[in-house]
Amino acid sequence: MKPGSHTKSTPAAHVAIIMDGNGRWATQRGRPRLFGHHAGAKRVREIVESCPDLGVKYLTIFAFSTENWRRTQVEVAGLMSLFRRYITKEARDLRDEGVRVRFIGDRVRLDAKLFNLMDELEQMTESNDRVHLTIALNYGGRDEVARATKRLAQDVASGRLDPEQVDEETLPRYLDTYVLPDPDLVIRTSGEARISNFLLLQSAYAEYEFIDTLWPDFTRDEFALLLDSYSNRDRRFGAVTA
Template sequence: MSTAPARRKTMAGGHSGPRHVAIIMDGNGRWAKRRFLPRIMGHRKGVEAVRRVVEAAPDLGIEVLTLYAFSSENWKRPADEVSDLMGLLHEYLRKEIAELHAKGVRLSVIGDYQRLSRDLVSLIEHGMEMTRGNARLNLVLALNYGAQDEIVRATRAIAAAARAGRIDPDKIEAADVDSFLDTRDLPPPDLIVRTSGEVRLSNFMLWQAAYAELLFVDTLWPDFDADALAAAVESFAGRDRRYGAL
């Protein structure tokens, strides 16, 4: 994974927009329940929302768009729902990879995706290879991702490097930890958005969120669109980011 070329969108008032936006896509089930529909219909509508934000992101100056697609905790859901989600992911990748490539979108993945089914892993790796040279947008899917799991995996790798003499434990700094995370080739998220009115990160990018701006919106994910993304970017532009300084 690598970042797209530096490119900034100037918002109203001269503020610079976010380079990296990460979204916790929440509310598919509630969207379906309110309409007396099966949960799978909410997830299908959620895929339509993914298409909308991927299309809109580059025009808002977003270089990296990370979507929390399937968490390491989602395996605890009923087996039939997990099966539906895996089927939707397979369908999305099979149908969209060529379209993403045609639009200059690079596909990247964070998370322990190798533990997904063999056919999904093959599709994912095919998509990443096909689109690796694209620079209009880096679409990052968080698959079988959990921030605590990511940090544990990074800690094990750091410990192994220290045992092998490649790292001096007394000299480990934050940048060293960064280099072992799934996001090591990405800029840190400037803005993390969660839909559906829930106000928590749910084990998403806990290390990377250190200085990210957080935005929690009531909109259910299937209803999220280009206007909602633009509003989130505009909200970010009004924030005063001091990184601990005055």
């Protein structure tokens, strides 16, 4: 739907989630932060499995940001180990359940083993179409735009792209998400009301839900309630209701 149009919302085909609150969830239980991250990884499985019944075709989750490298070395190393373990453990089930997995973000800083596992999972699931799961790993919206702009500039410099033809539809074709529709709904858990550099261009006309629930406590039922709320919204895209 283009800006300027007006429609009653249909079910959210693409939902993006900022999965926040793992560390606080663990701290509340007197456990180390990595305990919360492991609990959060298990929650991903439940939400992915619920998508077909809830009408969600595309699910994009924010797993690790470009800013998360600032955390302690212990936590970062633990997260990288968790990502490797998650991919290894879940790969076959994701494939068999019809989930297509993609990764977005800058892979250059990731270790070779994790990089290879990501590549293998993408190839293993590339023919699936039941749910499209996109995992943002070492991802930042500003970083994505910078990388996309660099590629666009290279095409202009080489003559492959006429600068006079560049418009607002051009840059999205260079983004990590170029094969995906823009998100309809963005959810952030844990009570924080900010977007944290996530899908900056793609979510320009998305609806938002900021909820208090910590990610490890986020259930299928709560997901369904948020989707129901979204379906009753009046999305005007800049227009005025008659």
